[in-house]
Amino acid sequence: MDAKLLEILVCPVCKGPLHLDKARQELICRGDRLAFAIKDGIPVMLESEARELPADEEVGS
Numbered sequence: 384m385d386a387k388l389l390e391i392l393v394c395p396v397c398k399g400p401l402h403l404d405k406a407r408q409e410l411i412c413r414g415d416r417l418a419f420a421i422k423d424g425i426p427v428m429l430e431s432e433a434r435e436l437p438a439d440e441e442v443g444s
């Protein structure tokens with residue numbers, strides 16, 4: 384995924400920065416504990432489509 388694209392993407396919920404989980408191909412909002420899927424290289428920035436991260440899941444670094 385394009386690093387420049389990642390730079391301009393923010394969480395649709397809190398407008399905060401997102402963390403790219405390369406292994407899962409998800410964009411993570413640590414504040415909201417939401418994971419946004421990247422489908423065919425295109426991030427799905429919809430809160431309704433986001434996966435909620437369980438409290439015990441590692442949120443990468």
Ligand SMILES: [Zn+2]
Nearest residue numbers: 394397412415
């Ligand atoms: Zn957020």
